[in-house]
Amino acid sequence: MSAGLQGLPGRDVIVLAEQALLGALLVQPPTLTAVSGWVEPEHFYLPHHTSLYSAMCHLAKAGHPAVAEAHPTAEQGLEWVQQAIARGAEETPALTPTYAHALISTCPQPKHASAYGHMVLADHTRRTVTEHAARLGQAVRESRGSDTGMALVCSRADELADVLEQLTHRWRPHPGSLPRIETSAPSTQSEDIEGRVQDERVFLSAAANRPAVLTEVRAYLTAEDFADxxxxxxxxxxxALDHRGGPIDPVIVVWEAQQRGVFARTTATPDDVLAICERSGADPAYWAARVIHHALLSTATDAATHIERLAANTTVTPHQLISASRRTLADLTAVRLRSRRARGEVAPRQSTEPRRRPLPVAPSHMPSRASSPRQPTSLSPSAPIARSSSRR
Incomplete structure (x- = not known):
C-alpha cells in the first residue's frame, strides 16, 4: 500500500473503495455519468464522502462543463474540483482541498470507477440488511411478556422482507447463490425458557386429558414449536395417537412414548410423563396458541441473529446474502401463518389482483397436427404435455 493511502483516514476496505471512487470522479468528471444512475449519496459509509458525492451529482445535474464534455480542459477540471469541495464543505467542514488532492493522488485507476461503485453499493447492501435485522431482533426483545408487541415483530419482519425484495432487483442472480456460512444454532437461551417450558407442560397436560381438540391443534402446531x-x-x-383414532389417556401416552424410544434417548422416565399428563382442566387450544407464540418469538430471534451473521461475513456476496436472508424469513413467515391460524385469524391476502394464468392452448385443426394427436401442441410451459396411454 502506498504512503498516500496509509495517510488517509480509515483503513477499512469500504473506506478505501469510497476514496478510490471519489478520486476517480474528481480526476475524470465524465465518469460520473457511468455510476450516478445506480450509486446514490446515501450509499456511502462516511458522512463527508456522502456530502462530496452529493455535491458532484448536483453540479452534474446543473450541466457543469467538466461532466458534459468528453474531454474537459485542465481549467474545467480544476474548477470542478474546487466547486465540488466548496459545496460539500457546506455540509461537512472536514472536506478540504488537501483531502481532495489526497483522493486524486491515491486513486489507483480512474477508469475503474464502476468497479469501485459496485464495492460501495455492496457494502451499503450489507449495512442495510444488518440494520433491519437488528430492528427485528430489538422488536422481539421489546415484545417479550407483551401480547401487543407481536404486531411490532411482524411489522419489522415485513419491513426486512420489503428491503430484501428491493435489493433483489439490484443484484442479478448468478451460480453459487448458497451462502458459505453455517446456519447458527437456535438461540432459545436468550428468552424466558422456564416460562416457555412451563406453558408447554400445561398444554401437554390439557391435551392428554381433552384429546378431542388434538385434531384441530395438529393443523397448526408442530413438534418443532416445543423447546424441550x-x-x-x-x-x-x-x-400419532390422534391420527390413528385410538383412545388417549396418560397410561396410553406413556406406552406410546416407550414405543418411540423416549425413555431410551432422553432422561425422562414413565413417572415424568405421568406427571406431565396429570389431570388438568386447562383449554388445550389456548395453551397451544401460547406454545406457538413462544415459537414465533424464538424463530424471529434466530432469523435476526442468522441474518446479522450473514451480513457480517464479508465472504458472502450480496446476492448470496439476499437469497439466504429471504429463505430465513420464509421460515419465520411459515410460523407466523400457523400462529394466525392458532388465534383463529384469517391469513392475509397475498395480492388483491388475480393471478394471471397461461391461456389454454386451443386444439389445432390443422391436418398435420391431427395426424399425431399424442404429440404435445407446444413445448412451451403453458402447454400441457400429453402423457402416453401405455402407462395407464
Missing amino acids: PVHQQLFRALA
Whole structure:
C-alpha cells in the first residue's frame, strides 16, 4: 500500500473503495455519468464522502462543463474540483482541498470507477440488511411478556422482507447463490425458557386429558414449536395417537412414548410423563396458541441473529446474502401463518389482483397436427404435455 493511502483516514476496505471512487470522479468528471444512475449519496459509509458525492451529482445535474464534455480542459477540471469541495464543505467542514488532492493522488485507476461503485453499493447492501435485522431482533426483545408487541415483530419482519425484495432487483442472480456460512444454532437461551417450558407442560397436560381438540391443534402446531426435547417427543406421541383414532389417556401416552424410544434417548422416565399428563382442566387450544407464540418469538430471534451473521461475513456476496436472508424469513413467515391460524385469524391476502394464468392452448385443426394427436401442441410451459396411454 502506498504512503498516500496509509495517510488517509480509515483503513477499512469500504473506506478505501469510497476514496478510490471519489478520486476517480474528481480526476475524470465524465465518469460520473457511468455510476450516478445506480450509486446514490446515501450509499456511502462516511458522512463527508456522502456530502462530496452529493455535491458532484448536483453540479452534474446543473450541466457543469467538466461532466458534459468528453474531454474537459485542465481549467474545467480544476474548477470542478474546487466547486465540488466548496459545496460539500457546506455540509461537512472536514472536506478540504488537501483531502481532495489526497483522493486524486491515491486513486489507483480512474477508469475503474464502476468497479469501485459496485464495492460501495455492496457494502451499503450489507449495512442495510444488518440494520433491519437488528430492528427485528430489538422488536422481539421489546415484545417479550407483551401480547401487543407481536404486531411490532411482524411489522419489522415485513419491513426486512420489503428491503430484501428491493435489493433483489439490484443484484442479478448468478451460480453459487448458497451462502458459505453455517446456519447458527437456535438461540432459545436468550428468552424466558422456564416460562416457555412451563406453558408447554400445561398444554401437554390439557391435551392428554381433552384429546378431542388434538385434531384441530395438529393443523397448526408442530413438534418443532416445543423447546424441550421431551415435550417434542410427547407431542409426536399424542399426534400419532390422534391420527390413528385410538383412545388417549396418560397410561396410553406413556406406552406410546416407550414405543418411540423416549425413555431410551432422553432422561425422562414413565413417572415424568405421568406427571406431565396429570389431570388438568386447562383449554388445550389456548395453551397451544401460547406454545406457538413462544415459537414465533424464538424463530424471529434466530432469523435476526442468522441474518446479522450473514451480513457480517464479508465472504458472502450480496446476492448470496439476499437469497439466504429471504429463505430465513420464509421460515419465520411459515410460523407466523400457523400462529394466525392458532388465534383463529384469517391469513392475509397475498395480492388483491388475480393471478394471471397461461391461456389454454386451443386444439389445432390443422391436418398435420391431427395426424399425431399424442404429440404435445407446444413445448412451451403453458402447454400441457400429453402423457402416453401405455402407462395407464
